[in-house]
Amino acid sequence: xxxxxxxxxxxxxxxxxxxxxxxxxxxxxxxxxxxxxxxxxxxxxxxxxxxxxxxxxxxxxxxxxxxxxxxxxxxxxxxxxxxxxxxxxxxxxxxxxxxxxxxxxxxxxxxxxxxxxxxxxxxxxxxxxxxxxxxxxxxxxxxxxxxxx
Numbered sequence: 001x002x003x004x005x006x007x008x009x010x011x012x013x014x015x016x017x018x019x020x021x022x023x024x025x026x027x028x029x030x031x032x033x034x035x036x037x038x039x040x041x042x043x044x045x046x047x048x049x050x051x052x053x054x055x056x057x058x059x060x061x062x063x064x065x066x067x068x069x070x071x072x073x074x075x076x077x078x079x080x081x082x083x084x085x086x087x088x089x090x091x092x093x094x095x096x097x098x099x100x101x102x103x104x105x106x107x108x109x110x111x112x113x114x115x116x117x118x119x120x121x122x123x124x125x126x127x128x129x130x131x132x133x134x135x136x137x138x139x140x141x142x143x144x145x146x147x148x149x
Contacts, residue, residue, distance in 0.1 A: 009055035016048030083107070083138055095145020101127040
């Protein structure tokens with residue numbers, strides 16, 4: 001999100017809060033017997049909450065973009081693309097589980113600098129869980145590799 005998005009959300013939030021304050025001056029009534037201020041108060045409150053959520057989201061997105069921009073550079077992008085290309089080449093000969101395990105291990109260890117135990121465990125568990133989901137549960141045909149027997 002851009003600075004314009006943050007600015008627009010802040011201005012709209014201000015309008016929503018002003019509308020809420022003005023609507024509170026009208027008789028509210030109850031849910032069973034709403035007064036003339038019931039719908040304006042509810043709408044202004046809902047509008048203000050949505051604007052507040054947009055403003056918070058815009059501020060968080062700015063912080064996340066700054067952090068991601070610092071961490072994700074061209075070397076990681078190129079390494080990811082090469083790894084995915086190699087994965088596509090070795091998927092048939094190695095099989096789904098082995099190729100996916102190797103790809104994830106590369107991502108976890110080389111790109112994200114995880115500890116060996118974390119990288120190995122995460123890669124192994126993820127490869128087998130995805131195999132179980134796709135092959136066993138959804139009955140999708142996956143490359144078996146040399147273990148097809």
